[in-house]
Amino acid sequence: MTRAEQRAATRQALLTEGRRRFAADGYHAVVLADVAQAVGVTKGAAYHHFESKAGLFRAVVAEVQHELGERVAAAAETHTDPWDQLRAGCHAFLAAGHDPTVRRIVLLDAPAVLGWDEWRAMDEDSSARHLAEALTGLVEAGVIEDQPVEPLTRLLSGAMNEAALWLARSPGPHALAQTERALDSLLLGLRVQRS
Amino acid sequence: MTRAEQRAATRQALLTEGRRRFAADGYHAVVLADVAQAVGVTKGAAYHHFESKAGLFRAVVAEVQHELGERVAAAAETHTDPWDQLRAGCHAFLAAGHDPTVRRIVLLDAPAVLGWDEWRAMDEDSSARHLAEALTGLVEAGVIEDQPVEPLTRLLSGAMNEAALWLARSPGPHALAQTERALDSLLLGLRVQRS
DNA sequence: CGGGTTAGCATACCCTGGGTATGTGAAGGT
DNA sequence: ACCTTCACATACCCAGGGTATGCTAACCCG
Numbered sequence A, B: 001m002t003r004a005e006q007r008a009a010t011r012q013a014l015l016t017e018g019r020r021r022f023a024a025d026g027y028h029a030v031v032l033a034d035v036a037q038a039v040g041v042t043k044g045a046a047y048h049h050f051e052s053k054a055g056l057f058r059a060v061v062a063e064v065q066h067e068l069g070e071r072v073a074a075a076a077e078t079h080t081d082p083w084d085q086l087r088a089g090c091h092a093f094l095a096a097g098h099d100p101t102v103r104r105i106v107l108l109d110a111p112a113v114l115g116w117d118e119w120r121a122m123d124e125d126s127s128a129r130h131l132a133e134a135l136t137g138l139v140e141a142g143v144i145e146d147q148p149v150e151p152l153t154r155l156l157s158g159a160m161n162e163a164a165l166w167l168a169r170s171p172g173p174h175a176l177a178q179t180e181r182a183l184d185s186l187l188l189g190l191r192v193q194r195s
Numbered sequence C: 001c002g003g004g005t006t007a008g009c010a011t012a013c014c015c016t017g018g019g020t021a022t023g024t025g026a027a028g029g030t
Numbered sequence D: 001a002c003c004t005t006c007a008c009a010t011a012c013c014c015a016g017g018g019t020a021t022g023c024t025a026a027c028c029c030g
Helices: A003-025 A032-039 A043-049 A053-076 A082-096 A100-114 A116-140 A149-167 A175-188 B003-025 B032-039 B043-049 B053-076 B082-096 B100-114 B116-140 B149-167 B175-188
Strands: none
Touching (some): A003 A032, A003 A053, A100 A116, A149 A175, A175 B175, B003 B043, B003 B100, B053 B082, B082 B149, B082 B175
């Protein structure tokens, strides 16, 4: 095996194992040496690939957020009408809270570990950007009231983040459907009133 | 000074100094021995009053959340109409994000340090309860569509949490007003449509 | 009011775990 | 064939959370 291949393999193994443990135990409870040992290397190897424990975590967060963004975008693209796309994307995001990886890593630990500013920047690059673009499109199409998109994006993004966290803890089978309907109601308030 | 007084004084001093540092530097960067030293005692005293560093943090979170709840409730009570009360409470919450104590301690670190379940339980006791009660009242009064209140509470609570965090970072003087208007639009979607 | 008890701390210590400095051997270049 | 580089391993430092124990002044009780 060539050196570049070996390097890539070790890095990916660390990422995968780190992701598993961060999701299962939370950032603080994960010890870097154990992650390395589980992969078959030592702590030194981990520090050769990532500048710190937070660095490994950052890389994991980026990976998970990227996948989440893809998932949301894919759900949106099953529709053609922009309004339906928005709803589909939102519903897909709500469902993502059940994934412990998204829940624990992206929604719970990342803001505290990486700081809110960096977390927001990463969120922007992956999923929140899609939301902002969808809203911008709907404003330009005259579907929702003309207004600055950014406050709206933050409100909706936060609403879905928290609802996703809550859904993962609510036992009832109707919770998801109820939350989707409540979110739809909220979104309806944005549409231009023609009455 | 009697023993009970001394005990209460030391405990309160630790709480106050801890609150200052947790807000300024974040949970992880605060070292317990420094908090104690700043108060004029040693680490042993801190462990006599709180079972751990997280224990002190928990007490601080409870204090800050309680004050926040009072602030929101007070803002709501300046109005008599239930709908106006809801809006006033929401607006007060949005403004609270500028307080670094609320921002850093309650919104950023608390969920990660105490865990989401405990954070949610504490949030429920202080501020979210008011929101749920207001929404329940509006449902019973027939102002907003009949629906389960809990998903709605989570959506709105999350929306305001995130928006409050964002507002503390957005420079423009119009951001708060814009967010308030966007939130009002969302809330309007909940009202029974009579057309 | 004096002896015992308790409680509010201080002191000294343990030990996990993040971070670093340096060594090593094999892959890759010349 | 020799030298360089790089992907790690090894050994170490030390900050900081947690604990076990000691000390002294406040409280209780006869």
